Amino acid sequence: MNILVVDDEPTARDVVRAYLEKEGYRVFTTDSGVEALLYFRNEVLDFVILDLMLPDVSGEDICREIRKTSMIPIIMLTAKSEETDRLIGLDLGADDYLIKPFSPRELVARIRTILRRVKPLSIQKELFYEPGLTIIPEEHRVFCHKEEVVLTKQELTLLLLMAENPGIVFTRAKMLDRAFDMAFEGDERTVDVHIKNLRRKIEPEPRKPIYIETVYGVGYRFRKLDS
Structure with missing residues (x-):
């Protein structure tokens, strides 16, 4: 299972990555919206954790771009607590929303909940094997080291x-x-x-x-x- 973490705070990225890797996920991280979109286009991703406040491209724009071609699960992270900000993210297609500071354990729990919900539509279609082999049966596609x-x-x-x-x-x-x-x-x-x-x-x-x-x-x- 490949998860992309997009956050411009190094400490937040490191903590989230540590918790996710402990759960057995393969994690990519970046602090750049531009790099995030490159990861999305070039990697076989299963989940995106996306900070709204990025230095180059906003999280809203990244979410909007991803939703043009994919229904990959997205959790948005933000320091904004206003209801209107949360609603904007959800309206753009985010699956969930967490306000900073948040508990990494809660993040992991929410990821599990979302994956259980979307599994019939997407996760069952993909088998992932380390190191480096991804099989997508229903699309008849196989990836070896990307x-x-x-x-x-x-x-x-x-x-x-x-x-x-x-x-x-x-x-x-x-x-x-x-x-x-x-x-x-x-x-x-x-x-x-x-x-x-x-x-x-x-x-x-x-x-x-x-x-x-x-x-x-x-x-x-x-x-x-x-x-």
């Missing part, structure tokens, strides 16, 4: 089969049945060619794979994150 990887239909099907069932060993016959949508009557070693191509495209070192593990004499499995 770069999009082009996979064949069979390669994507095999990757999804394993990634959605980490730790489960799949035989070559089972994988071929899934990849070709029918029983495969030829050489089951054909699957080895697909796995070799997959590793070449997504593994940092294909000869030392960190995602797709070989179970000798049986087949393949996707590594569990805690293994």
Whole structure:
């Protein structure tokens, strides 16, 4: 899960980042509205925590720009306490609003609440694996260290089969049945060619794979994150 924190106060950024990383999130930080928009365009983000008072581009303008193309969850942070200011942020499409100073624990709780609410629409569509592999099944897109990887239909099907069932060993016959949508009557070693191509495209070192593990004499499995 990738979260972007945009705040021009270094202490606030550091505290928020520490709390989020403790919860297992991957965190990007910046004090610039311009950089925030670059992150939004160039990274695969899942959540934005956005301060309204920035030195270059206002939080309202950043929120407005993001909402032109994305419904990614946004929590706005501000020192302004007036109701009109909060309403403006919410009208622009922010999902929630926190007034400074705030409790980092409350921020984490609100993030969880928002993610539970939006999960049926967005989070379930994306699987994220460290280090550096992002799979978006419903869009048929795969990113490896921020770069999009082009996979064949069979390669994507095999990757999804394993990634959605980490730790489960799949035989070559089972994988071929899934990849070709029918029983495969030829050489089951054909699957080895697909796995070799997959590793070449997504593994940092294909000869030392960190995602797709070989179970000798049986087949393949996707590594569990805690293994």
